[in-house]
Amino acid sequence: MAASPLRQLSPLIRYLRGERPAVLLLAVLVPLGVVLQLAAPYLLRRFVDSALTQRPAQALLTVSLWYLAAAVALLAATIGADALASRLAWRATNRLRADLVAHSLRRSARFYQRFPPGELVDRIDSDVTRLASVMSALLLEVAAQALLVGGILAALFLLDWRLALVFAPVAAGTLVLLRRLVGRAMPFVAARRQSSAELLGFLEERLAAAEDLRVNGACDATLADLERRQAELYRRARDAARVSVRRPATVQGLSTVSVVLALAVSVWLHSAGRLTTGTAFAALSYAMLLRRPLLAITTRFQDLEEAAVCVRRLRDLLPRRPPAHPDATALPPGPLTAALDRVTFSYEPGEPALREVSFRLEPGERLGIVGRTGSGKSSVLRLLFALHHPERGAARVGGADVRTLDAGVLRRRVALVTQEVQVFHASLRDNLTFFDPAVDDGRVRDALREAGLTDWWRALPDGLDTVLGTGARGMSAGEEQLLSLARVFLRDPALVLLDEPTARLDPHTEALLLPALERLLTGRTAVVVQHRPHALGQVDRILVLDEGAVVEDGRRTALAADPTSRFHGLLRAG
Numbered sequence: 404m405a406a407s408p409l410r411q412l413s414p415l416i417r418y419l420r421g422e423r424p425a426v427l428l429l430a431v432l433v434p435l436g437v438v439l440q441l442a443a444p445y446l447l448r449r450f451v452d453s454a455l456t457q458r459p460a461q462a463l464l465t466v467s468l469w470y471l472a473a474a475v476a477l478l479a480a481t482i483g484a485d486a487l488a489s490r491l492a493w494r495a496t497n498r499l500r501a502d503l504v505a506h507s508l509r510r511s512a513r514f515y516q517r518f519p520p521g522e523l524v525d526r527i528d529s530d531v532t533r534l535a536s537v538m539s540a541l542l543l544e545v546a547a548q549a550l551l552v553g554g555i556l557a558a559l560f561l562l563d564w565r566l567a568l569v570f571a572p573v574a575a576g577t578l579v580l581l582r583r584l585v586g587r588a589m590p591f592v593a594a595r596r597q598s599s600a601e602l603l604g605f606l607e608e609r610l611a612a613a614e615d616l617r618v619n620g621a622c623d624a625t626l627a628d629l630e631r632r633q634a635e636l637y638r639r640a641r642d643a644a645r646v647s648v649r650r651p652a653t654v655q656g657l658s659t660v661s662v663v664l665a666l667a668v669s670v671w672l673h674s675a676g677r678l679t680t681g682t683a684f685a686a687l688s689y690a691m692l693l694r695r696p697l698l699a700i701t702t703r704f705q706d707l708e709e710a711a712v713c714v715r716r717l718r719d720l721l722p723r724r725p726p727a728h729p730d731a732t733a734l735p736p737g738p739l740t741a742a743l744d745r746v747t748f749s750y751e752p753g754e755p756a757l758r759e760v761s762f763r764l765e766p767g768e769r770l771g772i773v774g775r776t777g778s779g780k781s782s783v784l785r786l787l788f789a790l791h792h793p794e795r796g797a798a799r800v801g802g803a804d805v806r807t808l809d810a811g812v813l814r815r816r817v818a819l820v821t822q823e824v825q826v827f828h829a830s831l832r833d834n835l836t837f838f839d840p841a842v843d844d845g846r847v848r849d850a851l852r853e854a855g856l857t858d859w860w861r862a863l864p865d866g867l868d869t870v871l872g873t874g875a876r877g878m879s880a881g882e883e884q885l886l887s888l889a890r891v892f893l894r895d896p897a898l899v900l901l902d903e904p905t906a907r908l909d910p911h912t913e914a915l916l917l918p919a920l921e922r923l924l925t926g927r928t929a930v931v932v933q934h935r936p937h938a939l940g941q942v943d944r945i946l947v948l949d950e951g952a953v954v955e956d957g958r959r960t961a962l963a964a965d966p967t968s969r970f971h972g973l974l975r976a977g
């Protein structure tokens with residue numbers, strides 16, 4: 404039998420913590436609604452029997468008023484319970500969404516390789532939103548409808564035990580059948596959701612690269628790919644719908660049988676004089692009422708399976724083990740040492756990107772790393788920044804293995820600048836402070852001055868409030884690169900890791916950037932990765948990498964002067 408969707412949903416319970424008053428109120432409103440639904444046929448019976456036995460009009464009026472009161476109370480209880488359940492579901496799923504975003508923000512580069520941004524958005528937003536709507540209905544209906552089925556059987560038993568005897572097997576049979584069918588659609592629903600997430604990931608990637616696609620004439624191929632993916636999504640959605648539709652069809656059939664049975668038994672008992680007309684009416688009303696919870700449970704099962712699939716997909720995003728709580732105070736003040744200690748590291752098993760790499764930088768020392776494309780230069784920086792961890796050996800900052808350092812502490816003291824600069828659709832101020840309102844404008848202006856951007860920002864229409872990024876003010880590659888340096892100045896780190904910070908710049912813009920770079924490196928430990936060895940004038944030491952291994956390590960001036968060194972060869976070739 405397929406895994407129970409209810410068991411899949413159990414991890415959500417912890418997000419309901421702190422909601423006890425609302426849950427208790429719901430626990431009162433739901434059974435109240437059930438009792439009020441059961442009261443209606445009972446009052447109908449009283450009305451019919453009173454009318455047929457010529458009771459005074461006053462008695463009929465009293466029953467009618469009770470009927471009306473029960474209907475109004477039912478409406479109020481239903482609206483109240485609906486509102487409460489949906490508030491609970493939204494609050495719980497908002498907590499879940501916040502938890503997912505918090506976890507995702509802390510995950511390594513490998514995680515983002517596994518889940519492209521479009522797919523992540525689909526999981527964190529669409530899956531959680533779907534959960535919220537399903538949970539609000541689930542909280543109510545599965546419990547309430549099951550109660551209603553039990554209540555109807557009890558009411559029928561009170562009316563006439565023979566009636567209960569006819570209905571009980573039909574209701575029990577339907578529930579058993581439903582139980583057997585639950586979970587059957589889950590693999591199909593999961594396949595449909597995966598297809599839809601992949602489609603979103605595809606759209607996000609292709610739309611972000613629209614310019615490249617246009618320039619390279621790849622628009623037609625992209626549309627053909629889109630068509631193929633949409634056809635696949637349609638096929639999976641159709642398969643899931645086919646499996647899901649079997650349940651309502653089965654329940655419709657069985658409940659029609661129960662109504663026909665109710666009619667037959669009521670007529671038979673009535674004509675034998677064993678049932679009053681009012682009781683026969685009530686029995687028929689209960690039979691019709693029984694269809695409602697059974698059908699509601701059926702349609703909810705489909706949602707339940709959707710929700711279970713969503714939870715399973717969301718669980719992939721949450722770490723399996725709780726994060727360790729590393730030492731938060733392990734870094735000494737001032738410029739930090741940085742070292743790799745016999746590090747071997749692979750992205751893919753059996754294909755080491757770094758082999759037995761070792762070096763150690765004293766506080767304030769600057770290291771330049773050169774080597775051919777794919778030799779492992781950027782990997783060194785990623786390990787020092789703890790974006791990945793070595794298989795063997797250790798990456799150390801301030802003498803501590805980065806694995807043992809709190810990520811927040813490490814990020815405050817170490818800055819990584821890459822060629823890719825992310826400019827947010829936000830004000831210049833927020834782009835520098837990363838949305839921290841505690842940073843005052845004086846520090847922001849100082850950072851911009853240190854990065855050599857004073858003239859640029861003063862010319863902006865709204866100064867620090869100018870909105871940058873997609874759909875707003877664009878920036879040149881050089882300005883973006885200087886903005887990334889201004890971010891580092893603002894944070895004032897002790898160790899700076901620069902990954903080809905001038906690679907996208909023309910020689911003129913690179914020359915403008917060099918003074919800002921020099922100011923950035925002064926008084927700090929630094930590792931600078933460069934393709935072009937002549938751009939490493941500011942470093943003290945050079946490390947040459949080849950196929951992931953250190954093939955040369957020495958003082959820059961000594962290596963540059965030694966015609967037999969690799970670095971000398973690279974300078975000549977450059």
Ligand SMILES: Nc1ncnc2c1ncn2[C@@H]1O[C@H](COP(=O)(O)OP(=O)(O)OP(=O)(O)O)[C@@H](O)[C@H]1O
Pocket residue numbers: 516750751756774775776777778779780781782783934
């Ligand atoms: N995310 C990744 N997944 C799998 N392999 C990777 C990944 N990133 C890098 N690699 C591989 O690891 C090796 C080292 O990559 P790295 O980016 O460190 O080289 P690099 O010297 O910085 O290259 P470049 O000069 O082109 O930036 C390369 O063979 C590369 O293909």
